[in-house]
Amino acid sequence: MSLYAVQKLIYQLNRDSRVREQLAHDFDGLLAQYELTEEERIAIRDPDIGLLYVMGVNGQLLMHYAALRGFEWDAYIEAMREGERRHGPVRTGLYTSAGSRS
Amino acid sequence: MSLVFAGVCSHAPGIVGRKDRADPVLRDGLYAAYDRMRLAMEAARPDALVVIAAEHFANFFMNNMPAICMGMGEHYEGPIEDEAWLGIKRTRVPGDPQLSRALIEEVMTDIDLAYAQEWKFDHGISVPLHFLTPRYDLPIVPVNINCQGPPLIPLKRCYEFGRALRRACAAHPKRIAVVGTGGISHWPATPDSGRINEAWDREFLDKFIGNRRTELLAYKDEQTWREAGQGGFEIRTFIAVAGAAEGYTGEVWFYAPIPIFAVGCTIAVMNLGQEVRHEDGQGGEPAR
Numbered sequence: 001m002s003l004y005a006v007q008k009l010i011y012q013l014n015r016d017s018r019v020r021e022q023l024a025h026d027f028d029g030l031l032a033q034y035e036l037t038e039e040e041r042i043a044i045r046d047p048d049i050g051l052l053y054v055m056g057v058n059g060q061l062l063m064h065y066a067a068l069r070g071f072e073w074d075a076y077i078e079a080m081r082e083g084e085r086r087h088g089p090v091r092t093g094l095y096t097s098a099g100s101r102s
Numbered sequence: 103m104s105l106v107f108a109g110v111c112s113h114a115p116g117i118v119g120r121k122d123r124a125d126p127v128l129r130d131g132l133y134a135a136y137d138r139m140r141l142a143m144e145a146a147r148p149d150a151l152v153v154i155a156a157e158h159f160a161n162f163f164m165n166n167m168p169a170i171c172m173g174m175g176e177h178y179e180g181p182i183e184d185e186a187w188l189g190i191k192r193t194r195v196p197g198d199p200q201l202s203r204a205l206i207e208e209v210m211t212d213i214d215l216a217y218a219q220e221w222k223f224d225h226g227i228s229v230p231l232h233f234l235t236p237r238y239d240l241p242i243v244p245v246n247i248n249c250q251g252p253p254l255i256p257l258k259r260c261y262e263f264g265r266a267l268r269r270a271c272a273a274h275p276k277r278i279a280v281v282g283t284g285g286i287s288h289w290p291a292t293p294d295s296g297r298i299n300e301a302w303d304r305e306f307l308d309k310f311i312g313n314r315r316t317e318l319l320a321y322k323d324e325q326t327w328r329e330a331g332q333g334g335f336e337i338r339t340f341i342a343v344a345g346a347a348e349g350y351t352g353e354v355w356f357y358a359p360i361p362i363f364a365v366g367c368t369i370a371v372m373n374l375g376q377e378v379r380h381e382d383g384q385g386g387e388p389a390r
Contacts, residue, residue, distance in 0.1 A: 058251070
């Protein structure tokens with residue numbers, strides 16, 4: 001259920017400028033509105049794009065969160081690769097190793 | 103009136119957002135093919151364009167995910183993406199709620215679907231419109247087929263949706279174009295972005311332009327996932343167009359893998375033939 005909350009936060013950030021404003025001015029207050037684990041909270045806040053990818057966040061959400069947090073295209077792709085090196089294979093969702101990496 | 107144009111095209115955000123990083127020969131060839139598609143669609147004199155897209159969480163989330171949704175708004179806004187990132191300025195696009203409602207009601211006699219009077223476009227619709235209706239002066243009826251968050255609608259239901267849409271178009275006095283947008287094989291937004299299974303794409307496109315229903319509907323998601331990536335689930339939009347153009351075949355006007363665009367870039371158009379005009383001037387189904 002927690003991955004759902006991570007993705008919902010990113011979904012709302014991507015489509016609502018008011019949520020983005022809250023990220024800029026009251027990040028902790030924003031995060032407190034979602035049921036997140038400590039690992040998830042840190043990954044979103046840092047941000048650790050690679051860990052978010054490994055957690056299973058859908059790329060159509062994560063791609064835009066990475067851009068919002070200032071990742072250029074190549075840096076975003078590299079962050080996902082680095083995430084796999086540091087945190088292991090994708091844990092759940094569409095990108096688990098049996099699918100996209102076979 | 104009826105369906106007067108049917109085709110498919112790619113919608114990848116890199117097509118505009120990363121245009122300066124592509125092989126210029128391939129990019130210019132793709133852009134020329136989009137323009138050819140625009141001219142062909144304009145020559146069909148549509149009153150509205152139905153865009154069958156694979157939305158990417160611009161409007162719909164796993165709290166309430168429709169298998170298929172049609173827009174019924176007065177207008178739409180997009181893209182939701184950062185304008186500089188996507189290379190497309192945010193704008194308002196006209197809708198046609200009366201037409202939407204008529205189409206939805208007719209489609210609903212065969213297919214259950216959701217509707218939405220509020221809808222924000224993402225690259226899945228904004229990239230095609232950037233090329234096909236650059237003045238944003240043609241009313242749009244957006245359609246979303248969930249290709250992102252499983253469980254996904256079976257392919258045969260996508261084909262049936264296309265057939266129902268064709269029938270709904272035939273029952274309405276306006277001239278309607280349909281464009282499906284999606285990738286074929288691709289692994290977008292992953293470390294494998296840029297990987298493209300060209301042989302898989304070409305085989306699929308051959309079945310698509312041949313409108314070989316049985317072969318199109320024989321694809322299985324698990325195999326598509328392994329061979330064509332999670333982006334391959336977007337074949338649903340192409341299959342819906344095949345259903346809308348049932349009985350007709352088409353042509354691929356452009357296909358080339360362009361890795362920095364993360365997809366095998368595609369423009370294909372179904373040949374609906376000469377329109378049959380009735381004495382009342384209302385026109386009819388395209389000639390068979």
